[in-house]
Structures are given as structure tokens and as C-alpha cells.
Amino acid sequence: MKFFVRMTFYLSLSVFLVCYPLGASDKERQNSDDSKMVDAIFDNVLTRGDTYKLLDHLCNQIGTRLSGSDGAAKAVDWSKQVMEGYGFDRVFLQDVMVPHWVRGSEALAVAKNVPDGEDVNLSVIAIGGSVATPVNGLTAEIIEVQSLDDVARLGESKVKGKIVFYNRPFEQRNIRTFESYSGAVDQRVRGASQAAKFGAVAIVIRSVTSAFDDVPHTGTLVYADSIARIPAAALGVQSADKLTRILHHQGKVDLFLKMDCKWLPDAPSYNVVGELRGSEFPDEIIVVGGHLDSWDVGQGAHDDGAGSMQSIIALRTLQSVGYHPKHTIRAVLFMNEENGLRGGKKYAELAVKNGEKYIAAMESDAGGFTPRGFGVTAPDSVVAKIQSWQPYFDKNIISYIKLGGGGADVGPLHRVFGTPVIGFIPDSQRYFDVHHSENDRFSAVNQRELELGTGAIAALIYFIDKYEL
Amino acid sequence: MKFFVRMTFYLSLSVFLVCYPLGASDKERQNSDDSKMVDAIFDNVLTRGDTYKLLDHLCNQIGTRLSGSDGAAKAVDWSKQVMEGYGFDRVFLQDVMVPHWVRGSEALAVAKNVPDGEDVNLSVIAIGGSVATPVNGLTAEIIEVQSLDDVARLGESKVKGKIVFYNRPFEQRNIRTFESYSGAVDQRVRGASQAAKFGAVAIVIRSVTSAFDDVPHTGTLVYADSIARIPAAALGVQSADKLTRILHHQGKVDLFLKMDCKWLPDAPSYNVVGELRGSEFPDEIIVVGGHLDSWDVGQGAHDDGAGSMQSIIALRTLQSVGYHPKHTIRAVLFMNEENGLRGGKKYAELAVKNGEKYIAAMESDAGGFTPRGFGVTAPDSVVAKIQSWQPYFDKNIISYIKLGGGGADVGPLHRVFGTPVIGFIPDSQRYFDVHHSENDRFSAVNQRELELGTGAIAALIYFIDKYEL
Numbered sequence: 001m002k003f004f005v006r007m008t009f010y011l012s013l014s015v016f017l018v019c020y021p022l023g024a025s026d027k028e029r030q031n032s033d034d035s036k037m038v039d040a041i042f043d044n045v046l047t048r049g050d051t052y053k054l055l056d057h058l059c060n061q062i063g064t065r066l067s068g069s070d071g072a073a074k075a076v077d078w079s080k081q082v083m084e085g086y087g088f089d090r091v092f093l094q095d096v097m098v099p100h101w102v103r104g105s106e107a108l109a110v111a112k113n114v115p116d117g118e119d120v121n122l123s124v125i126a127i128g129g130s131v132a133t134p135v136n137g138l139t140a141e142i143i144e145v146q147s148l149d150d151v152a153r154l155g156e157s158k159v160k161g162k163i164v165f166y167n168r169p170f171e172q173r174n175i176r177t178f179e180s181y182s183g184a185v186d187q188r189v190r191g192a193s194q195a196a197k198f199g200a201v202a203i204v205i206r207s208v209t210s211a212f213d214d215v216p217h218t219g220t221l222v223y224a225d226s227i228a229r230i231p232a233a234a235l236g237v238q239s240a241d242k243l244t245r246i247l248h249h250q251g252k253v254d255l256f257l258k259m260d261c262k263w264l265p266d267a268p269s270y271n272v273v274g275e276l277r278g279s280e281f282p283d284e285i286i287v288v289g290g291h292l293d294s295w296d297v298g299q300g301a302h303d304d305g306a307g308s309m310q311s312i313i314a315l316r317t318l319q320s321v322g323y324h325p326k327h328t329i330r331a332v333l334f335m336n337e338e339n340g341l342r343g344g345k346k347y348a349e350l351a352v353k354n355g356e357k358y359i360a361a362m363e364s365d366a367g368g369f370t371p372r373g374f375g376v377t378a379p380d381s382v383v384a385k386i387q388s389w390q391p392y393f394d395k396n397i398i399s400y401i402k403l404g405g406g407g408a409d410v411g412p413l414h415r416v417f418g419t420p421v422i423g424f425i426p427d428s429q430r431y432f433d434v435h436h437s438e439n440d441r442f443s444a445v446n447q448r449e450l451e452l453g454t455g456a457i458a459a460l461i462y463f464i465d466k467y468e469l
Numbered sequence: 470m471k472f473f474v475r476m477t478f479y480l481s482l483s484v485f486l487v488c489y490p491l492g493a494s495d496k497e498r499q500n501s502d503d504s505k506m507v508d509a510i511f512d513n514v515l516t517r518g519d520t521y522k523l524l525d526h527l528c529n530q531i532g533t534r535l536s537g538s539d540g541a542a543k544a545v546d547w548s549k550q551v552m553e554g555y556g557f558d559r560v561f562l563q564d565v566m567v568p569h570w571v572r573g574s575e576a577l578a579v580a581k582n583v584p585d586g587e588d589v590n591l592s593v594i595a596i597g598g599s600v601a602t603p604v605n606g607l608t609a610e611i612i613e614v615q616s617l618d619d620v621a622r623l624g625e626s627k628v629k630g631k632i633v634f635y636n637r638p639f640e641q642r643n644i645r646t647f648e649s650y651s652g653a654v655d656q657r658v659r660g661a662s663q664a665a666k667f668g669a670v671a672i673v674i675r676s677v678t679s680a681f682d683d684v685p686h687t688g689t690l691v692y693a694d695s696i697a698r699i700p701a702a703a704l705g706v707q708s709a710d711k712l713t714r715i716l717h718h719q720g721k722v723d724l725f726l727k728m729d730c731k732w733l734p735d736a737p738s739y740n741v742v743g744e745l746r747g748s749e750f751p752d753e754i755i756v757v758g759g760h761l762d763s764w765d766v767g768q769g770a771h772d773d774g775a776g777s778m779q780s781i782i783a784l785r786t787l788q789s790v791g792y793h794p795k796h797t798i799r800a801v802l803f804m805n806e807e808n809g810l811r812g813g814k815k816y817a818e819l820a821v822k823n824g825e826k827y828i829a830a831m832e833s834d835a836g837g838f839t840p841r842g843f844g845v846t847a848p849d850s851v852v853a854k855i856q857s858w859q860p861y862f863d864k865n866i867i868s869y870i871k872l873g874g875g876g877a878d879v880g881p882l883h884r885v886f887g888t889p890v891i892g893f894i895p896d897s898q899r900y901f902d903v904h905h906s907e908n909d910r911f912s913a914v915n916q917r918e919l920e921l922g923t924g925a926i927a928a929l930i931y932f933i934d935k936y937e938l
Contacts (some may be wrong), residue, residue, distance in 0.1 A: 002860070042642070042644060043642045046641045046642045046643075046644075047641050047642050057472045129663075172515045172516050172917070173511070173512045173515045173516050174515075175511060175515075175863045175865055175866060175921070176865060177917075210917060214918070253517060255609050292770070323853045353879075354894050370839065370864055370896045370898050372868075373864070373865075394644045394645075395841075395842070395868050395869045396645060396841055396868075396896070396897070398642055399841075399864050399865075399868030399869070400868070427896065428865070429917040429918045429921065430915050430917075432914070437791045440818075446898060446902070448641070448679060448898040448899075449679070449899070450644075452644070452898065469630060
């Protein structure tokens with residue numbers, strides 16, 4: 001009965017009707033082979049998948065992996081060894097020079113002289129890429145705003161010499177939390193330069209998170225050229241609430257801020273690439289990737305240990321079920337997605353230089369949660385072809401394949417070649433609870449959810465390899 | 470393009486095409502009103518929903534709620550007050566006599582005289598409803614089996630005087646974990662009587678769980694009439710693995726088992742019912758329910774604090790968005806789902822006695838996880854009608870509405886009246902990690918996932934009330 005209802009709904013929208021040029025017997029045979037392969041892939045990840053085991057090692061034995069750090073270097077060595085151990089046809093590194101920022105000591109933020117003359121310690125973290133405060137910290141009056149526009153409206157007379165406190169919350173009403181993130185993250189990315197333009201001495205922001213706890217969330221900022229670089233920090237949500245309450249209660253608050261983060265010279269690092277060589281079209285490549293670097297808090301489990309380990313195991317799974325790809329399939333562990341995208345850019349640059357040809361590039365960088373769908377940026381005919389494979393997926397795994405999506409690291413490939421890019425879309429409800437914070441740990445990852453993501457990715461690679469786009 | 474692809478797929482299956490008897494303008498208006506209401510409902514739960522807040526109280530202030538316990542009694546009083554506080558039109562209790570089983574001290578299971586003569590303590594919990602061991606425990610040789618049939622095959626000569634160790638694992642390969650649960654739970658429910666029939670003195674089972682940790686999972690058993698009642702306990706998965714390794718290594722293991730659980734006389738308890746009275750058809754009722762009782766470990770957060778609090782807040786949400794139902798809508802917090810279903814049976818018995826009329830009965834008893842769909846047990850035309858509302862739901866929330874489903878507590882209503890029953894289906898990947906164990910705690914519930922479930926339920930009630938079935 002489900003088909004009946006759907007049809008009436010779609011018909012009412014007056015869409016066109018076209019049939020596939022396949023005879024019934026072709027279609028049945030195809031369905032059967034493809035269904036068996038999809039079943040074998042999901043069986044494999046759920047019963048013998050190593051994504052969770054690898055992620056355990058990456059998180060608990062190696063830890064955080066900010067570009068230029070020891071952790072990043074260890075992760076490069078280890079993930080190369082892992083792919084070599086799996087017997088992939090070729091495993092190699094691509095040189096990438098990466099930015100190298102270090103957090104230094106724990107940041108301090110203290111609201112001074114609040115009622116009863118007591119100081120109030122706030123939960124705070126330096127925003128990635130921020131400059132330090134003076135060695136002994138700085139103290140200034142805060143001015144609370146809801147947006148970058150607010151700062152311009154207030155102007156230099158109100159902003160100069162102050163610490164701008166961006167407090168626009170993560171919008172809980174969006175069902176898709178990435179929309180809420182996009183709607184608030186300008187405060188973190190561009191808030192410092194906007195405030196500096198009007199003479200502010202520092203900024204603090206409300207952490208961009210769906211959680212209601214007091215764990216602060218970092219992430220990158222971008223300083224505009226030719227504007228003074230001022231320190232930038234993120235408060236835990238409860239601390240942001242506390243600060244605004246104090247401000248509204250007493251009309252004026254001085255904030256003490258101290259951070260000793262700093263920039264070091266660019267450092268050598270690597271993208272790590274493993275490939276299964278195509279039997280028929282070895283020079284035509286399908287990429288699946290995640291980023292190996294992470295922020296320097298928590299363990300970078302969902303962001304993006306999950307996606308990078310899923311990329312390795314997607315290839316491993318195709319190997320395990322005995323599938324021999326026609327095209328070359330590459331797992332790419334990109335370096336430096338978080339604060340520079342140097343790995344993604346370098347990958348595309350080398351692809352151009354080497355005259356490589358790409359069928360598609362897929363990315364998993366939205367967490368290791370239960371799968372929901374795929375988002376595809378490609379011509380309509382390509383999107384339609386990918387959507388035609390959706391019926392092979394259990395509706396509890398892949399519920400939709402939509403137009404639009406991809407990923408930061410595969411973006412450059414799309415820009416230089418027009419390569420179709422595909423973003424794996426896991427459920428987004430828990431992602432921004434942990435994203436870029438101490439709470440992004442292996443313990444926040446569920447084994448079955450993670451492995452099902454690997455299965456969905458491996459199955460889609462199978463279809464792309466078998467039928468092309 | 471999504472519609473185009475879908476159409477071609479469905480057409481290839483040669484389904485019938487029928488149009489709704491609504492003019493375009495009617496349909497547009499309807500769509501618009503309905504879409505606005507659905508948006509308002511999801512807005513409300515995501516920004517002001519109280520499901521999480523209530524569940525926090527239920528779990529952290531009241532705790533576990535096994536039938537007959539103080540916790541269950543407190544939960545009845547408190548949830549009644551909550552619904553009265555929300556100003557529901559009527560809040561009342563239904564008397565239910567419930568079974569009263571108590572766990573007593575912590576169970577002990579010790580593998581005796583393993584290599585080197587050392588004892589090995591195993592992680593164990595009494596299965597709900599089990600009789601006690603003798604006061605000083607019992608010791609017997611174990612015999613490992615994979616199924617109830619194995620016990621029959623081995624027969625009295627191999628089983629008599631022994632402790633049967635059911636060790637068939639939870640099947641990880643199923644995408645829908647409820648299938649794995651159904652596939653293994655006979656060991657827990659009927660394993661004791663099957664073993665006793667052949668002279669066993671006790672059973673231990675491998676916990677029925679998707680987790681790989683060592684936390685044991687309880688749940689109910691059913692003793693068959695006229696067969697000796699023997700003690701039954703569940704081992705943590707790691708303990709079960711340990712026990713089987715020892716057994717295979719040395720060929721023979723004695724197990725010491727000690728439990729002092731017991732049965733008390735049936736106790737008085739209650740279903741808690743709150744209703745919004747229908748403006749046009751007050752005598753026609755739509756039920757939405759969960760069960761207020763829980764097992765006596767953890768906090769009964771997902772099972773089924775989540776569903777019972779969602780039921781309350783589904784009504785509260787309709788109130789908050791200003792919707793005045795045409796039919797009477799009842800939140801029913803059933804008592805004793807876990808070990809007797811007395812509340813569900815009593816509710817249907819009273820419905821018959823009072824000559825009540827039911828439009829539909831919905832249940833949320835599969836955890837407070839991110840929503841996936843609904844399952845409907847009803848005639849095809851009713852299922853089709855409910856499926857026609859699916860397009861109003863974001864595909865990240867309700868991805869399908871399928872034939873089949875409902876819930877234990879609304880089952881009796883379906884049986885006596887043929888009432889259409891609907892089961893809310895959240896994502897099932899994490900449920901059996903925590904189900905019936907110490908890990909079923911409030912901290913394992915995500916606020917947005919829980920509230921989205923409430924939203925999905927409230928929205929479906931709205932459609933049923935507005936358009937009937």
C-alpha cells in the first residue's frame with residue numbers, strides 16, 4: 001500500500017513519467033546481484049567491521065591530531081601502516097605544509113567585581129587560530145551583541161576598548177542541526193575582525209553548540225587582512241548565560257581574559273592515501289575520504305576520526321566481500337581540514353598536475369552517527385542515477401538521497417574538475433553537542449551506528465564503480 | 470529530480486494510479502494549514518518541549534519503577550500531578566493489581582576450580598521473576614547450549630542436575646535490532662522451564678544485548694505451569710565469553726549461583742490517564758501511551774520513561790500550539806508492561822466495560838532515540854491514509870510509515886475492538902546496548918532526539934484527530 005499512497009502524492013504534483021530502458025529479466029537479475037552485494041556489505045560491517053576498532057586506537061592510543069602536532073604525525077604513520085597491513089594495492093603519502101597553531105596553557109575568563117565584589121570564573125577555551133592576550137591577561141568592559149551587524153550598528157563609540165561578547169544562540173528549532181551551526185558560526189569565524197574593526201580589544205563568543213552544558217567549543221577563526229588581530233575565546237553555554245545575567249543585573253561587567261596560544265611556522269605533514277586498483281579502468285578514480293586532523297581537545301572521534309576510519313574500512317569491506325572494482329578506489333585521509341584545508345587543496349592540485357581522472361568523490365565528515373542519507377552535488381542526471389540505487393538501502397539506513405552536499409576536503413576536486421561530490425549524511429542531532437569540544441570522545445560513538453555508516457559508504461561506492469555516473 | 474526517479478522506480482513495479490478527490494485549491498490550502506501545524510509542533514518541542522525535563526525528574530528524582538515498588542508508586546503520584554499541573558481536562562487513575570517481585574541482594578555467579586584452582590567471579594543479574602537459589606546458593610556443573618532445542622536434543626541424561634548455560638548471541642547482522650532481540654530472547658523467557666523439564670537445577674543465559682561490555686541485562690521470564698521453577702540469571706556478555714572459554718579449555722566447569730529474589734503478594738497500583746476532551750466527538754478516543762513501570766536497574770530512561778513522558782508532552786504540545794482536538798486525546802501511562810502487562814489488559818477491560826470508542830492507539834516503547842518511522846497495524850485503507858501524511862514530515866525524522874507494529878500495552882485494545890494501533894519507531898541501534906540494564910539511564914538520552922520523538926507523535930495525533938482514519 002505504500003506505493004499506492006506515494007503515487008497519488010507524486011501524481012498530484014504532476015511530475016513526468018519515464019521508464020527505464022531495461023527489460024524485466026535484466027532488472028530482476030540486476031536487483032538480485034546488487035541486493036546480495038549490499039547485504040554482504042552490511043553483514044560484513046556489522047559482524048566483522050573494523051571501523052570501531054580502528055577509531056578506538058586512533059582516539060585512545062593516539063588522541064588529538066591538530067595540524068602540525070605530534071598526534072597528527074603519529075596518526076599519519078599509523079593509518080599508513082593500517083592500510084598497508086590490509087594489503088591495499090598502493091598506499092602513499094602526499095606532502096602538505098600545514099599551519100601550526102598551539103593552544104598553550106588553559107585559557108582563563110573571569111567576570112570581575114560582580115555583585116558582592118566577587119569574581120566569577122567562566123568556562124572558556126581559545127578559539128583556534130587566536131592570538132594570545134598580553135602575558136598577564138587583559139581586562140576590559142564587555143559589550144554584549146547578537147550579531148556582527150550589531151557591532152557595526154554600535155560603532156566605534158560603543159565598542160572601542162571593550163571586549164565584544166557575541167551571544168547569539170544556536171537555533172534549537174532547526175531539525176537539521178547543520179543549519180543551526182551555519183546560522184551561528186559567523187560569530188566565531190569573523191567575529192574577531194569585525195569587533196577589531198571598531199576598536200574592540202578582544203572577543204568572547206557563546207559556544208556554537210546544541211548542548212546546554214558548560215563545556216566550551218573551539219573551532220577556527222579567520223582574521224581579515226589589515227585589521228588588528230585580537231584574542232578570541234569561546235564560553236561554555238552556561239557561562240555565557242551567567243555572563244549575560246550578571247551584565248543585565250548590574251549594567252556593566254569587566255572581563256579578565258588570559259590566553260597564551262601562539263602561531264608557529266608552517267610544518268610538514270601529509271595526506272594519507274590507500275587504493276584498490278581498478279581492474280578495467282585503473283586510471284579512473286573514485287575517492288572516499290575524511291580528515292585525519294582534529295581539534296586539540298577531546299579525541300576528534302566524531303570529527304573526523306569516524307569519517308577517516310570509515311573511508312579505510314569502506315575499501316577494506318569491498319576487499320572482504322570479494323568485490324574487485326573496475327575503477328581505482330581511493331581512501332584519502334586529508335590533513336588540515338580544521339584550520340586551513342591545505343590537504344584538500346593539495347590533493348586537487350596534485351590531481352591536476354598528474355592528469356588524473358575522477359568519477360566521484362565522497363566525504364564523511366558529519367560524525368559517526370546512524371546513517372540518514374547522502375547529499376550529491378552533480379548534474380541532475382547524475383543525482384537521478386544515484387537516487388535510483390536508494391531502493392537497495394534499508395529505509396532505516398539511507399532514507400533519502402538529495403541534491404546538494406559534499407564536503408570541505410572534496411570541494412577542491414569539484415571546483416577543478418567538476419567531479420560529482422557526495423556527502424554522507426548521518427543523523428545530526430548529537431553532533432553539535434560534542435563537536436570541537438572535550439566531549440568529542442570515542443565513548444560518544446556507538447559501534448553499530450559507526451559501522452552502518454561504513455556500510456552505506458561502501459555500498460554506494462560499489463554502485464558507482466559498477467554502473468559509473 | 471527526486472520525484473522523477475521515484476516515479477520511474479514505482480512505475481516499473483506496475484502499481485495502480487489513483488488521484489485524491491480533492492481540487493488543487495483545497496489541497497493547497499490543506500497542505501498549507503497542515504504544514505504550518507507540523508512546523509509549529511516541531512518548533513514547540515525543540516525550543517520549549519518538556520519531555521527531557523520530565524524524564525530527568527522521573528529518572529533522577531524517582532528512579533526505577535518496577536511494579537509494586539515505591540518508585541512505581543511515586544511515579545504514579547508525580548505523573549498525575551504533572552498532568553494536572555498542565556491543566557489537562559481530566560486526569561485520573563485506573564486501579565490495577567500488579568505482580569510484585571523483588572530482586573533482593575545482588576546475585577552471585579562464580580566459576581569454580583578453573584585452571585590454577587582459582588574461582589572466577591562473573592557479572593550476573595537475576596532474570597526478573599526468577600525464584601531464589603537455596604539460601605547458601607547452589608553449585609552444579611554447567612552445560613552450554615545454543616538454543617532451547619539443544620536442551621531437548623541433549624535430553625535428561627545430559628541435562629539432569631546441571632546448570633544450563635544458554636549462550637546464543639544477539640545477532641549483530643540485523644539492521645533492525647528488534648529482530649536480533651526477538652531472535653535471542655526465548656532463552657531468557659522460556660529457557661528456565663525448558664531446562665527444568667529435563668532436570669536442570671538452574672539456568673544462566675548470555676545477556677540479550679547488542680553491547681560487548683560486561684553489564685548484565687535482566688528482563689522477564691515465564692515459568693510454564695506444572696514444571697519445576699528453577700533459578701534463572703543473565704551473565705554479562707564478557708562473562709559469558711569467559712565462561713565458555715573456561716569450559717572449552719578444561720571440558721568441565723562447576724558454577725556457584727546465589728540469588729535471594731522473591732515473589733510477594735500482588736500489589737495495588739495504577740494506570741495514569743490524562744486527557745484533552747474532544748470538542749466535537751468527546752466520546753471518541755485517541756490513545757497515546759508508554760509504560761510507567763521499568764525494570765529495577767538503571768533508571769528505566771529509554772524503557773520506557775521516554776515513551777511515557779513523550780505521551781504526556783505530546784498532549785501538552787497540542788495544547789501549547791493552540792490546537793483544540795475534535796476527539797478526546799488520552800495520554801495513558803500504563804503500569805506493569807515489563808512483567809505482566811496488567812495495565813494494558815486492564816485498560817482494554819475498562820474500555821469494554823465503559824462502552825468506549827477508539828479511533829486509534831499509539832505507543833512509544835522502543836526508546837527515546839532519533840525518530841525513524843511509524844508501524845501501523847490496521848486495515849490497508851487505514852495504513853494508506855496514515856502514509857498519505859508522511860510527506861509532511863521531514864525525512865530526517867519520519868522516513869517511512871510501514872504496515873505492522875503497535876505496542877504491548879495497546880495490543881489488548883486492538884484485540885478487543887480492532888482499534889488501529891501504531892508503534893512509534895525510533896532508531897534502534899543503541900536500544901539494546903542499554904535495555905533492561907544499569908546503563909538505561911537519563912545520561913544515555915539525548916534531548917533533541919527525545920523531543921523530536923514527541924514532535925513526531927504529536928503531529929501524527931494531530932492528523933488522526935483532524936482527518937480520522
